[in-house]
Amino acid sequence: MRFSVLVEISLRAGIADPQGATIERALPALGFDAIHGVRAGKAIRFTIDADAERTARAHVDDLCRRFLTNPVIEDASVTLQELA
Secondary structure (H helix, E strand, C coil): CEEEEEEEEEECCCCCCHHHHHHHHHHHHHCCCCCCCCCCEEEEEEEEECCCHHHHHHHHHHHHHHHHCCCCCEEEEEEEEECC
C-alpha cells in the first residue's frame, strides 16, 4: 500500500515564534485587523509504502522524532491518506 503523508510542524506552546510575530505585526497595515495569535510552521509532504496504515504511521512518527523535528521545541501532526 502507498500512503500520502502530510507532516505539519509547529513550535510548542510557550516557545517564542518570531516569524509568526512578524507576520502578525504586518497584518494591520494590509487591512487585516481582526487576525491575532499568528503562529508560523512548516509542512512536509511525501509518500510512503507500508503494508498497513499503522505501520506507515509508526515509520513516520519515528522519522519525525529522529529527523524532521526538534522534539524539545516542536510538535508534529501527521495526516495519512491511502492512495488508490
